[in-house]
Amino acid sequence: MIPRQYFKKLVDSEGIWEVRIQFGNDIFRLSGFFASGNLLILTNGFAKKTQETSSQEIALAIRRKEEYLARR
Numbered sequence: 001m002i003p004r005q006y007f008k009k010l011v012d013s014e015g016i017w018e019v020r021i022q023f024g025n026d027i028f029r030l031s032g033f034f035a036s037g038n039l040l041i042l043t044n045g046f047a048k049k050t051q052e053t054s055s056q057e058i059a060l061a062i063r064r065k066e067e068y069l070a071r072r
Contacts, residue, residue, distance in 0.1 A: 010053060016043075016061045018053060029053065031061035041068060 006020045010031075017040070019030040032042040043064035046057055
């Protein structure tokens with residue numbers, strides 16, 4: 001279980017979710033999507049320095065989601 005404060009759905013992102021992880025003073029984000037019910041497929045990770053997730057990271061997650069679904 002991931003607490004709600006660390007897990008959120010990104011707005012206008014075609015079903016992409018973001019998990020926040022803090023390690024020491026650094027904060028990292030993992031992007032992914034749900035497949036087959038409760039299975040979370042993680043697509044990319046990055047260090048986040050600002051409040052807003054970059055459009056490039058969201059586009060990468062969407063592209064990898066589409067590639068995954070095309071292979072299934």
